[in-house]
Amino acid sequence: MAAQSTLRQTPNQRFSQLFDTFYARLAARLDAYQRRAPLSKRTTRLLATLALSLTIIAGSYGGYKVYRRRKADREIGHRLVRKNSGLRGKDGSRTIFVPYKDSTSKVTIYPVKKTTFDAHRRLFLSSSDRHGDRYDPALGPPPLDIKPGLNVAFLHQFLSLMSIVVPRWRSKETGLLCMHAVFLLGRTYLSLIVARLDGEIVRDLVAGKGKAFLLGIAKWLAIGSVSSYTNSMIKYLQAKISIAFRTRLTRYIHDLYLGDKLAYYKLHNLDGGVGQGADQFITQDLTLFCDSSAALYSSIGKPLVDLFTFNYQLYHSLGPLALTSLLTSYFATATLLRKLSPPFGKLKAMEGRKEGEFRALHARLIANAEEVAFYNGGGTEHILLDKSFKELRTWVQNIYKIRIGYNILEDFVLKYSWSACGYIVTSLPVFMPALQDLTPKPKSIIATPDADHSQARMRQFITNKRLMLNLADAGSRMMYSIKDLSELAGHTSRVYTLISTLHRVHANAYTPPRWQHPELYSLSDVQGTLHRGFDGVRLEDVPVVAPSLYPMGGEELIAELSFAVQPGDHLLITGPNGSGKSSLARILAGLWPTYRGLTSRPRQQGQDGIMFLPQRPYLSPGTLRDQIIYPHTEVDMRDSGRTEAELQTVLEEVRLGYLRDREGGWDTRKEWKDVLSGGEKQRVGISRILWHEPRFAVIDEGTSAVSSDVEGLLYERAKAKGITLITISTRASLRRYHNFTLTLGLGEEANEYEFLRIGTASEKASVEKELAELREKMGKVEGWKSRKAEIDRELGLMSQMGAVGEEEEGEVESPSVEQGSTEEVSADSAT
Numbered sequence: 102m103a104a105q106s107t108l109r110q111t112p113n114q115r116f117s118q119l120f121d122t123f124y125a126r127l128a129a130r131l132d133a134y135q136r137r138a139p140l141s142k143r144t145t146r147l148l149a150t151l152a153l154s155l156t157i158i159a160g161s162y163g164g165y166k167v168y169r170r171r172k173a174d175r176e177i178g179h180r181l182v183r184k185n186s187g188l189r190g191k192d193g194s195r196t197i198f199v200p201y202k203d204s205t206s207k208v209t210i211y212p213v214k215k216t217t218f219d220a221h222r223r224l225f226l227s228s229s230d231r232h233g234d235r236y237d238p239a240l241g242p243p244p245l246d247i248k249p250g251l252n253v254a255f256l257h258q259f260l261s262l263m264s265i266v267v268p269r270w271r272s273k274e275t276g277l278l279c280m281h282a283v284f285l286l287g288r289t290y291l292s293l294i295v296a297r298l299d300g301e302i303v304r305d306l307v308a309g310k311g312k313a314f315l316l317g318i319a320k321w322l323a324i325g326s327v328s329s330y331t332n333s334m335i336k337y338l339q340a341k342i343s344i345a346f347r348t349r350l351t352r353y354i355h356d357l358y359l360g361d362k363l364a365y366y367k368l369h370n371l372d373g374g375v376g377q378g379a380d381q382f383i384t385q386d387l388t389l390f391c392d393s394s395a396a397l398y399s400s401i402g403k404p405l406v407d408l409f410t411f412n413y414q415l416y417h418s419l420g421p422l423a424l425t426s427l428l429t430s431y432f433a434t435a436t437l438l439r440k441l442s443p444p445f446g447k448l449k450a451m452e453g454r455k456e457g458e459f460r461a462l463h464a465r466l467i468a469n470a471e472e473v474a475f476y477n478g479g480g481t482e483h484i485l486l487d488k489s490f491k492e493l494r495t496w497v498q499n500i501y502k503i504r505i506g507y508n509i510l511e512d513f514v515l516k517y518s519w520s521a522c523g524y525i526v527t528s529l530p531v532f533m534p535a536l537q538d539l540t541p542k543p544k545s546i547i548a549t550p551d552a553d554h555s556q557a558r559m560r561q562f563i564t565n566k567r568l569m570l571n572l573a574d575a576g577s578r579m580m581y582s583i584k585d586l587s588e589l590a591g592h593t594s595r596v597y598t599l600i601s602t603l604h605r606v607h608a609n610a611y612t613p614p615r616w617q618h619p620e621l622y623s624l625s626d627v628q629g630t631l632h633r634g635f636d637g638v639r640l641e642d643v644p645v646v647a648p649s650l651y652p653m654g655g656e657e658l659i660a661e662l663s664f665a666v667q668p669g670d671h672l673l674i675t676g677p678n679g680s681g682k683s684s685l686a687r688i689l690a691g692l693w694p695t696y697r698g699l700t701s702r703p704r705q706q707g708q709d710g711i712m713f714l715p716q717r718p719y720l721s722p723g724t725l726r727d728q729i730i731y732p733h734t735e736v737d738m739r740d741s742g743r744t745e746a747e748l749q750t751v752l753e754e755v756r757l758g759y760l761r762d763r764e765g766g767w768d769t770r771k772e773w774k775d776v777l778s779g780g781e782k783q784r785v786g787i788s789r790i791l792w793h794e795p796r797f798a799v800i801d802e803g804t805s806a807v808s809s810d811v812e813g814l815l816y817e818r819a820k821a822k823g824i825t826l827i828t829i830s831t832r833a834s835l836r837r838y839h840n841f842t843l844t845l846g847l848g849e850e851a852n853e854y855e856f857l858r859i860g861t862a863s864e865k866a867s868v869e870k871e872l873a874e875l876r877e878k879m880g881k882v883e884g885w886k887s888r889k890a891e892i893d894r895e896l897g898l899m900s901q902m903g904a905v906g907e908e909e910e911g912e913v914e915s916p917s918v919e920q921g922s923t924e925e926v927s928a929d930s931a932t
């Protein structure tokens with residue numbers, strides 16, 4: 102058995118057992134040695150010097166090693182920052198270097214585990230058939246449309262967010278919160294000492310005890326310095342907690358938002374649960390939530406501790422009756438304030454939304470500045486922005502107006518009525534001696550002789566007064582924090598909504614409401630399958646549907662589409678504008694759902710898989726190298742062992758060989774979307790395909806701005822690399838590079854399609870049919886021309902008749918016309 106249990110031990114346990122045994126043996130040996138031959142003073146000194154020297158040497162060596170490591174880190178950091186790159190750990194972590202002062206700071210980011218997201222779903226995903234204000238916590242998470250306020254839903258939302266920011270007891274955040282608590286308790290303790298010292302100083306002053314008075318002042322200053330340190334530490338730790346919370350939440354949200362479930366696309370285009378502005382949620386709302394939840398800990402925690410401590414102290418000096426009356430008055434006023442408090446949570450949440458809308462308009466203008474400038478559309482944008490700002494301003498002003506009345510009441514109750522109550526309670530034993538028996542006499546008063554009696558009473562009064570002021574202060578801070586709490590409810594609701602919506606997108610949790618049919622082609626009516634892992638591209642009876650935001654149903658463009666592309670079958674997808682060509686690409690890429698039927702495509706995206714080149718060229722922020730290897734990063738490039746010489750070859754293949762020298766090297770960073778011309782941007786797009794060498798490439802109008810000779814070269818180059826092309830274009834000239842055509846938008850209602858092999862009899866027949874239709878139309882041209890001439894003639898006659906009629910009318914109104922024309926002339930001459 103024993104042998105078995107040793108076998109089951111972990112290496113750690115075995116090591117510690119071994120260590121214990123050797124340590125015990127060494128200690129016994131030393132003990133015996135010392136007893137046998139006690140060490141002389143000289144030997145002891147020698148041994149101590151040796152130990153010290155060894156410690157110094159080991160310490161210096163350790164320090165040197167740390168210095169070397171830091172230096173190496175700095176050098177790597179500089180190099181990687183220049184290349185816009187990082188390091189990847191074996192455990193999936195990423196190490197990035199951020200410029201900091203003149204050096205760099207190393208940050209290691211560990212991805213959130215998938216199981217964490219699964220576990221959190223039960224906290225964030227509510228069933229969709231519960232709406233409105235009523236919320237039963239037994240039924241799970243609250244619905245997203247519940248009004249923010251101080252209720253059970255808020256408690257659930259707040260605790261759910263807390264489980265993200267403080268994931269375990271041993272996390273860094275727990276340490277910070279504990280330290281913060283220690284300093285808060287320390288501050289309360291210091292307040293108690295200050296209250297007592299205050300009484301003593303006044304007592305000594307009145308009694309004329311100079312020495313004791315000076316000693317009191319010295320103590321006061323000493324405590325003051327400790328208090329100042331405590332106060333600044335509380336503020337510092339609060340800021341640290343806020344930043345720690347923000348880091349956790351931001352990383353968590355980024356992992357959900359930017360993962361392979363394409364939440365960054367689906368959130369705005371399909372779900373719509375957070376409107377248009379996830380950016381506002383992630384930046385401002387998150388910061389406000391973290392700031393106010395970190396402040397809440399001190400704004401509620403500290404007054405709470407104060408309330409208990411000061412109440413306890415007052416109980417000892419004033420007795421139960423006085424304390425009960427004090428507390429009753431506090432409780433009554435607190436209830437009154439709570440009842441009269443406006444819904445700050447809801448108001449704050451709405452303010453956040455309006456801020457987001459205003460910010461989104463500005464962001465949109467920046468993104469489309471060139472287009473707006475070409476149209477000279479500043480005026481219209483101005484009106485839109487002014488309108489949005491006015492809405493925001495009106496809302497904020499309303500909040501301030503609502504606050505005035507509440508602030509007056511709050512100020513009066515908390516600052517003045519509570520202190521008055523305190524004075525009355527302390528004076529009761531003085532003015533109503535009958536009550537004196539109910540209040541215990543402090544020991545200091547009982548023990549002192551008659552001469553010192555009044556001094557002791559004064560000291561007691563001053564101490565009590567300070568305690569009471571502190572108590573009122575703690576109570577008022579408690580009440581103020583109820584308002585903070587309501588505002589926190591608003592921020593919490595915003596952040597919770599974002600994370601819930603992200604979880605909904607992530608888990609594709611669009612269950613139809615119970616007892617109801619989902620709307621046709623809504624997100625809860627997805628019955629098709631997207632199969633990843635097929636060596637080709639295939640659609641079987643898939644409807645092409647332009648989706649609407651959840652829970653509405655989408656619009657059907659093509660009822661059922663079926664075709665298949667095998668490797669080497671280059672396909673050209675054509676059709677009129679708006680017929681659904683790009684929509685098809687979106688379905689293939691998995692951006693839009695396969696509502697019915699089966700969509701099959703390769704598993705991987707990129708190398709040996711499928712790659713999509715969107716209609717609008719996208720250039721990422723980063724170096725020139727990053728533009729070509731996108732969506733890979735420099736780390737991926739290094740990992741795959743590819744070189745910059747290959748990069749140059751690819752650029753030459755797309756006729757951009759000059760780019761590296763023109764822009765100043767691969768590490769140059771610029772706003773590439775402004776630097777490159779339209780054709781250059783599209784060629785950079787093609788260079789990405791040539792770099793990644795996927796098996797299938799879907800190119801949506803990817804060469805529309807490229808001259809046709811270069812276009813041909815690009816196509817031939819891609820085909821030579823073994824890439825099967827699926828081109829979406831209206832350019833007939835591209836047919837020669839493809840084997841198949843898929844024409845959409847045919848038929849009376851533009852919802853039919855035709856899939857043909859180029860060069861076959863049926864394809865020729867189809868082209869000839871098109872030609873015949875064109876010829877027929879051309880034959881009618883002469884007839885249309887003569888009809889047009891006839892209509893022109895008739896219109897001419899009608900306008901002549903109209904002019905005669907106007908002249909007649911003009912004669913009657915001639916004075917005003919004359920006046921108008923003189924004004925125009927004078928205005929013209931003035932300009």
Ligand SMILES: Nc1ncnc2c1ncn2[C@@H]1O[C@H](COP(=O)(O)OP(=O)(O)OP(=O)(O)O)[C@@H](O)[C@H]1O
Nearest residue numbers: 370647648649658677678679680681682683684685
């Ligand atoms: N995100 C979207 N949400 C809803 N409807 C959309 C969305 N994008 C496009 N549509 C609609 O789907 C229809 C097809 O659009 P699609 O972009 O597929 O056309 P297309 O054939 O590629 O046209 P073009 O030749 O102009 O690029 C259009 O009527 C368009 O209004």
